[in-house]
Amino acid sequence: MTETTTRPTATLPTRRAAVGLTGVTKDFGQVRAVRGIDLEIHPGEVVAFLGPNGAGKTTTIDMILGLSEPTSGEVRVLGLAPRHAIARGLVSAVMQTGGLLKDLTVRETVAYTASLFVDTRPVAEVLATAGIADIADRKVGRCSGGEQQRLRFAMALLSNPALLLLDEPTTGMDVEGRRAFWNSIRRDTDTGRTVLFATHYLEEADQYADRIVLISQGRIVADGSGAQIRALASGRTVRASVGRVDTTAIAAIAGVDSVNLTGDRLTVHAGDSDAVARYLLDRTDATDLEIVSKGIEEAFLRLTGSSDSSDSSDSTDGSPR
Amino acid sequence: MTTSTAPLPDSFDPDTRRVPPLGGFNATMLGIELRRTLRNRRTIIFTLVFPIALFLAFGGQEEWNTTVGRGNVAAYVMVSMAFYGAALTAASAGAMVAVERAQGWSRQLRLTPLSPTAYILTKALLALTLGALAIGVVNIAGVAQGRPSMDVGTWIASAVLTLICTLVFAALGVFVGYLVPSENAMQILGPGLALFAFLGNVFIPITQGSLMWHIASFTPMFGVAEISRSVLTGDLPWYAVLNAVAWLGIFVAGAAWRMSRDTARV
Structure with a gap:
């Protein structure tokens, strides 16, 4: 732990941004979904990507996950290329739907995922922590939406990732479910994990993020604490x-x-x-x-310019076909 | 002076993390994949029931004991049906990628260290295992029926050769699985492979040199079927090998092409 001398400091600086985006753009054919984003997220921060649908949130997250390549610019995760960070189990993501095989059992799904990483927590422990040990032998297709979401979390935390990405994590949850969800996330981030989540709920971003990055039409239009963003909008x-x-x-x-x-x-x-x-x-x-x-929501709409742009940019949010 | 910045928790330090060997390929994953496939009723019918039924239907004809190469007609039919069953099974194993894509599982796997090569290797081994199962049951049915006759060496060599040939159709399955969204892949592959089997001299012998035969010699099952029977017949024409190699190339290239373009969220 103290043997910093053996570390190849030339290639790997000691303190690295959890996420570093430099001049990142992304085009889908003629459509420019991301128009130049520079962003540095520090280790341990809980950051909200806030913006209307079609703002480029999902496209940006896909690039951080290495699922797509930026048209120009550079994406770094803990100083590494996204694919390399994923190969080391440093990055996980929880999507709002899909990503599960219906004909596997809950236990098989976790065991399958765990087998792909070098170091993971024991499957039984992960099932217990996620509260799905009692349904471990149930087929995923027969689990409720809430149970599937808990399973996705169990899978995401298997490799003890340094960075956790959540894309619209509470869509479809009621107020109580949302609160319970964020309580568990906040408890988890006490370990120092960095969390980046996309949302279009201003209130959710304000309540649960240390920092809000406001995105509109593929650009960052504001970046600051909840209080700062509220001041902008108030x-x-x-x-x-x-x-x-x-x-x-x-x-x-x-x-x-x-x-x-x-x-x-x-x-x-x-x-x-x-x-x-x-x-x-x-x-x-x-x-x-x-x-x-001015209503805070109205101010948010004015800031993100979503009222006049949603039509033209809706189709750009992450669904290239 | 090196402690001026707050250090990351140790476990989050990229330097402490390792990349899995073999691109994440492992026995646990293969075991779960196999169990999952064998739970699928449709797969079991393709793999175990269908080929045996076909063999019993075609292998019971009157001239079953006529000599063919180093064996008899019943042996020839048995090898052909084992090949057909294995090809169907391998194709359906390959086509499972369609379901996996539709359910977002492929995308989920891309968020793990699993490399595309390791994924393909797993699917290929899965197809081979199921193919071996299909070949095994048809051969057992043959032994139980008692009509097929060939020496043990020919028997084993035919079975192994047939198994290798089924990889062509595993590649076809993956290709179609990527081309056709959702679970419809097998609806296309099932009738498609039956048609290829008729054209490929698998079900009914086509008179050599006829127009039909010339057309058939260009279809994808023709070459591999000839190869899988070559130990028995003692005859391996060059055009059969050319046919097999060409179609293998086409299916593998097609599968690789679709896979490399698979960036869409499904």
Whole structure:
């Protein structure tokens, strides 16, 4: 453990990003699904890929898993090419559907998967931990959706991966199931495992991720903690009737996103609505002033531009045929 | 000074991890695959019941004791039916990739250290094992029936040669399994192989030199069927070998081509 001198430090630096994307793009024919992503995820982080359907989340995850090659740019997982990281059992993924053979039993599925890795936890222990020991002899095809999902988790954790990827992991779960799921994931990440999950639920990303990477139309549009993303999305709208007003002065107030004057109706979008209100009441003849909070979901839609782009980019999310 | 950065937990350090030998190929996986296949009722019918039924149907004709090469007609029919049964079984084993793709299992396997070569090797061994089973039961049926006659050496050599020839159809099964989505692969392979068997001189002898015979000599079962019977007949024409090699090449290339393009999420 302390023999750092024997390590070939020239090729393998001691601290490596769990995931490193450099200028990654991906085209499917004429469609550009990923338009240049640079991202570094640190070991132990729980990161959410947040974005609407068709944003390029799944395409990016496929490249991290080595299932597809980027059109340009470089993908590294713990300093290795994705295929090499997978061959060492360092990366696992849990997909929301499929990935199981219906005519194998639960135990056979775990034993089969375990046999492919060099080091794995004992099959019996894994079945017990996942709470599927009592259905070990049941055919996978006869298991409920929840049982199949527990089986997928058992398989993913067999090789003790350093990086766990979850693609829309809680789709179809009820609130209680979702909470139980994330509790077990959070308990698991205490071991230092890095988790990257894709979701289109803002609330889920906010509640369970250390860091949110907001993706829209194949690009990262925001990257920060839940609080930072919420701040980005938490602007308010200030409306007032005005006679004479200097719109450039308002636009210059810190935190103002946009100023619009139609007739005598002034509409200002701003992060700091108090400053705008104070200015309007102190320095102008504004009347009928009202402050409306933008819904967080609405703000998220505005940020990701999904309302006007979903049609054109829906088909690009990971289904090249 | 080397401890300035927080170290990863040891087990997450890539340097401590090893890559499995043989691309992940192992006996546990092969055993589970075999058990899984033998649980499939359709496979059992193809492998055990169908070839025996065919042998008993075709091998009971009147001239069963007429001499053919180093044996008799009943032996000739037995070798042919063992070959047909093994080919069908191997093709159905190969075509299991269609089901595996449809259920997302192929994709799941790509998230493990299992290499494509090790996967193919497993499938080939599986096809050979099932083929051997099919050949075995037909031969046992032959012994039990008592009509086939050839010396032990010819008997064994024919069986082994037949087994090797079935690999051609394992490759065909994989090719079709990749071409045809979902579980329909066997619906195509079943009737297809029956047609090839008629054209390939497996079920009914076709008069040599006739137009039918010339057409037949280009079909995929013609060559391998001749080869598998060659020890018995003592005759191995060059065009049969050419036919077998060409079709093996076509099926293997086709399977490899489809497999390399298999990037889609199914």
